[in-house]
Amino acid sequence: MATLAALSSLIFLCLSQLPYYSSAVNRTLGSSLSSATDNNSSWLSPSGEFAFGFRQLNNSDLFLLAIWFNKIPERTIVWFANGDSPAPRGSTLELTTKGLVLNNPGGQMLWNASASPASATVTEAAMLDTGNFVLTGSGSDFVWESFRNPTDTILPTQTLDLGSMLFSKLTATNFSKGRFELHFDNGNVQLNPVAWPSRSIYNSYYSSGTSSIISSESGNKLVFNATGNIYIVKTNGEIAQLSPWVTITPRVDRYYRATLDSDGVFTQYAYQNNSPTNQSWWALRILPENMCTAIFNEIGSGACGFNSYCSIQNGRPSCNCPPGYVFVDPSNRLMGCRPNFRQGCGGDDGSRDPRELYEIREFNNVNWPLGDYERLEPYSQKDCEQSCIYDCSCAVAIYDGSTRCWKKKLPLSNGRYGETEGYSRVLFKVRKGDSSSGFEDNSGSRRREPILLGALLLGGSVFFNAILLVAISLVVFMWHKREAGNNAQDSSVSDTNMPCFTYKELEEATDGFKEELGRGSFGIVYKGDLRSGSRNAIAVKKLDKLVQEREREFKTELSAIGRTHHKNLVQLLGFCDEGVHRLLVYEFMSNGTLANFLFAIPKPDWYLRVRIALEIAKGLVYLHEECNIPIIHCDIKPQNILLDQHFIAKISDFGLSKLLISNQSRTFTMARGTRGYVAPEWFKNVPVTAKVDVYSFGVLLLEIICCRRSVEMECEEENRAILTDWACECYVERRLDVLVDGDETSMADKARLHKWLMIAIWCIQEDPSKRPTMKMVMQMLEGLLEVPQPPSFPSSSFSVSVEY
Structure with a gap:
C-alpha cells in the first residue's frame, strides 16, 4: 500500500504542474526586468500568488533577484539568485535563447541561468502558481526551473533528487551563504554545520536514517506534496517519514514552506491564507527538536559561535555570552563571543601576581563538554579557582562539587545551557573591574558594602583629601623636576611594563647571534632560545642602523606594540636597552613570513x-x-x-x-x-x-x-x-x-x-x-556588509622607484 501511495503521489506531483503552466503568463525572448524603477521589476504568476524579480535590500541601492509570496504583507522570499553579490541599482535581467542573464549597469554579467542540456534553446519563461519559475524549450519541456536549483526553501509540489542541497542564509537579512547546509545524498537527508566562511562541512547533526546497502530500500526522492506533507520516497516506492515527523492533516486554506533557517533549524512553516487579520508565519514542526544538543563535533563551534552558549527558547536556539565576554557581532549572535578584557599571565608579562588582575565568577547551569586540557584531583573549589587564575591558558574551570577540577582554554565550543549532570560549578576567569553588561555574579558577593562604605568615608573628608592631593602633587612635581636629567630610560620604554634583558643574556640565547632568520630595513632578526620560563624559542631583532634611526625605530616599536595584545599581532616579549645596544625580543613564528x-x-x-x-x-x-x-x-x-x-x-x-x-x-x-x-x-x-x-x-x-x-x-x-x-x-x-x-x-x-x-x-x-x-x-x-560596484579604477601609483 505504501508503494502505491508513493506512486500516486509522484504522478500527482507531475500532473499538478500542468494546469499551473497552461495558465501561466509566458514571457517571450527579449523580455527583461530592471532594478532601476519599481514599474518593471517583477513578473507575476497567473493568480498573483508569487512574483519573480528584483527586491531592494534594506533601502539600499542593492537588489536581489528573487521569488516571493506576493499576496501576503511579509512578501516572504523563497528563492534568490545572487545572495553573495547583490545587483546594484540599474541592473537588468534579460531572457535569451541560452537562458537568463543578469548584468550590472556596466553590462558585466553577475549571474546566469543556462538551459540544460547546453544544446537546448529557450523559447519562453513563466512564473507558475506553485512558486516555480521555469524556462521552456522548443518541445515545451522545462530546460531550467528554480525548483531544481533551490536555495534555502522548498515549496509544496517540489521534489529534491539525490545530490540536491539547501543552504541557510548568513542572517535573516543577509542572503550570503550561511553556516548550515541540507544534503540529500546516499539515500539520507542530512543537516550539516559549515566551517564558515569556507564551504567545508562538519559531521551531520540530523540524519533521516534512510540510507541502505540495499539500493532498492534507500531513499531516492524528498517530496513536499501539494497537501503540505514532507517525506522520502525510496527506490522501491515505499514512503519514509522524516523522523520524528508524522503525517499532517491537509489544509487547503494554508500556505506552506520549509526553510533551512540561518540558525540551522529546518522548519516547516504555515500561514493562514484567507485570514483578514494581521498575522505571521508560524513554525509547524522543526528538525532537530533541540539544536543546542544536536551538534556535537570535536571541531567547529557548535550550534552557536565559539565562546558562547546555546539555550532553547520557544523551540529555537538562542545564543548568549558568558560573564566577561561580548558578542563578536551583536547583529549576528551566531558568530560567537570574545573576551571583553586582555588575557595573559599576570600583568601579561608575569611581573604582577595574577590575583591582582583576575577574579573568578561563578556561572552555573552551563557546560562546554569538549576542550578539557587538564583534570586535577583531589581538588577543592578554592584549589580549582587558584589553579585557573595562575594558568595563562585557563579561561574557565569546571568543578564537580566534590574532588575534580577540569580546566578549559579558548576557544570554547559546543556550549549549551541547562546541562548540569556531573558539573555543579562553572568558574570563569575574568579581569578585575570588567563590566560585562547583562550578567550578574551568581554568588551574589560583589563587595558592594565595602565600596559603599569607602564612598561615604571619602565624601565625609573631601576638604582634607583635596588639601592632601595638592601637597602630594607638589612633592611629585618637584621630585620629577630634579630627577628628569637623571632618568636614563625613555618613558616610552619604561611604560611598556615588559622584561628588560641584558645584552649578554640575548647573546647567549642566540648563541652569539648565529642563526639568522631574516633582514629588515632596520636590522637583522636572529633565532634564539631563552632556556627558561614557559617560552623557549624566540626571535631577536638587533637594530644596526645609524644612531638616530635606530633610536626612533626602537622607541616606536616599543611604544606601539608594547601597548597591544591581540592574537593576530606578533607578541613582543621584552627588550634590551644597554649602552649602544638596542634589541627587541619577539615570540618565534615557526612558519616564517x-x-x-x-x-x-x-x-x-x-x-x-x-x-x-x-x-x-x-x-x-x-x-x-x-x-x-x-x-x-x-x-x-x-x-x-x-x-x-x-x-x-x-x-x-x-x-x-x-x-x-x-x-x-x-x-x-x-x-x-x-x-x-x-x-x-x-x-x-x-x-x-x-x-x-x-x-x-x-x-x-x-x-x-x-x-x-x-x-x-x-x-x-x-x-x-x-x-x-x-x-x-x-x-x-x-x-x-x-x-x-x-x-x-x-x-x-x-x-x-x-x-x-x-x-x-x-x-x-x-x-x-x-x-x-x-x-x-x-x-x-565576512559577508556582513554588501560590496557595491567600485566607483572607478585607481591609476597606477608605482612610478616612484625608491624604497622608504
Whole structure:
C-alpha cells in the first residue's frame, strides 16, 4: 500500500504542474526586468500568488533577484539568485535563447541561468502558481526551473533528487551563504554545520536514517506534496517519514514552506491564507527538536559561535555570552563571543601576581563538554579557582562539587545551557573591574558594602583629601623636576611594563647571534632560545642602523606594540636597552613570513589563504579602532606578516608605526613604507590617516588572491607588471580565471573571489575618502556588509622607484 501511495503521489506531483503552466503568463525572448524603477521589476504568476524579480535590500541601492509570496504583507522570499553579490541599482535581467542573464549597469554579467542540456534553446519563461519559475524549450519541456536549483526553501509540489542541497542564509537579512547546509545524498537527508566562511562541512547533526546497502530500500526522492506533507520516497516506492515527523492533516486554506533557517533549524512553516487579520508565519514542526544538543563535533563551534552558549527558547536556539565576554557581532549572535578584557599571565608579562588582575565568577547551569586540557584531583573549589587564575591558558574551570577540577582554554565550543549532570560549578576567569553588561555574579558577593562604605568615608573628608592631593602633587612635581636629567630610560620604554634583558643574556640565547632568520630595513632578526620560563624559542631583532634611526625605530616599536595584545599581532616579549645596544625580543613564528608562504610553488590552499586574509584584517581593525591609542602600521606587506606553527597570521614590524593621540584621526609624517604598497597620499605632503594601511591591505589582498607579487618588473607581459593595474583589467574583462592562473579551488569559490576582488579595488582607490575603513573591509570580507560596484579604477601609483 505504501508503494502505491508513493506512486500516486509522484504522478500527482507531475500532473499538478500542468494546469499551473497552461495558465501561466509566458514571457517571450527579449523580455527583461530592471532594478532601476519599481514599474518593471517583477513578473507575476497567473493568480498573483508569487512574483519573480528584483527586491531592494534594506533601502539600499542593492537588489536581489528573487521569488516571493506576493499576496501576503511579509512578501516572504523563497528563492534568490545572487545572495553573495547583490545587483546594484540599474541592473537588468534579460531572457535569451541560452537562458537568463543578469548584468550590472556596466553590462558585466553577475549571474546566469543556462538551459540544460547546453544544446537546448529557450523559447519562453513563466512564473507558475506553485512558486516555480521555469524556462521552456522548443518541445515545451522545462530546460531550467528554480525548483531544481533551490536555495534555502522548498515549496509544496517540489521534489529534491539525490545530490540536491539547501543552504541557510548568513542572517535573516543577509542572503550570503550561511553556516548550515541540507544534503540529500546516499539515500539520507542530512543537516550539516559549515566551517564558515569556507564551504567545508562538519559531521551531520540530523540524519533521516534512510540510507541502505540495499539500493532498492534507500531513499531516492524528498517530496513536499501539494497537501503540505514532507517525506522520502525510496527506490522501491515505499514512503519514509522524516523522523520524528508524522503525517499532517491537509489544509487547503494554508500556505506552506520549509526553510533551512540561518540558525540551522529546518522548519516547516504555515500561514493562514484567507485570514483578514494581521498575522505571521508560524513554525509547524522543526528538525532537530533541540539544536543546542544536536551538534556535537570535536571541531567547529557548535550550534552557536565559539565562546558562547546555546539555550532553547520557544523551540529555537538562542545564543548568549558568558560573564566577561561580548558578542563578536551583536547583529549576528551566531558568530560567537570574545573576551571583553586582555588575557595573559599576570600583568601579561608575569611581573604582577595574577590575583591582582583576575577574579573568578561563578556561572552555573552551563557546560562546554569538549576542550578539557587538564583534570586535577583531589581538588577543592578554592584549589580549582587558584589553579585557573595562575594558568595563562585557563579561561574557565569546571568543578564537580566534590574532588575534580577540569580546566578549559579558548576557544570554547559546543556550549549549551541547562546541562548540569556531573558539573555543579562553572568558574570563569575574568579581569578585575570588567563590566560585562547583562550578567550578574551568581554568588551574589560583589563587595558592594565595602565600596559603599569607602564612598561615604571619602565624601565625609573631601576638604582634607583635596588639601592632601595638592601637597602630594607638589612633592611629585618637584621630585620629577630634579630627577628628569637623571632618568636614563625613555618613558616610552619604561611604560611598556615588559622584561628588560641584558645584552649578554640575548647573546647567549642566540648563541652569539648565529642563526639568522631574516633582514629588515632596520636590522637583522636572529633565532634564539631563552632556556627558561614557559617560552623557549624566540626571535631577536638587533637594530644596526645609524644612531638616530635606530633610536626612533626602537622607541616606536616599543611604544606601539608594547601597548597591544591581540592574537593576530606578533607578541613582543621584552627588550634590551644597554649602552649602544638596542634589541627587541619577539615570540618565534615557526612558519616564517607570508611572502615565503604565498609565493611558493605549488600555490598554498585557497581556503587557508582566505583565513589568513581575514586574520590580517582583524589585526588591522584592532590597531585602528580597538587600541587605547590607535596605531597606523605604515608598512603592511607580506614580509611583515608572520605565520605561527598553526599558520595563524600575525602582523609584525611596527618600526614605522604612527600613534594617534586622543581625538586625532590624521597626522603629518615623512614618506615611508615599501614600494608597491605605498598609498599615493604619502607623496602629496598631506596628512595621512589609517587609510594608508587600507591601501596596503588592498594590495596585499590582491597578492593573496593571485599568489604573485605586487610588482614584477621582469614580467614577460608588460601589462601584468603592476598587479593592481592588471587585477583591475581582469575585473573589467571578467577574466577571473586568468587572474588566479586557473586555480581550480579558488574558481570553485567564484562568488567570494569576485567579491574579494571588488573589496581590494575599493581599498586601493587613489582618493583616501573613497576607501572603506578596515572595520568596513572586515565586515565586507565576512559577508556582513554588501560590496557595491567600485566607483572607478585607481591609476597606477608605482612610478616612484625608491624604497622608504
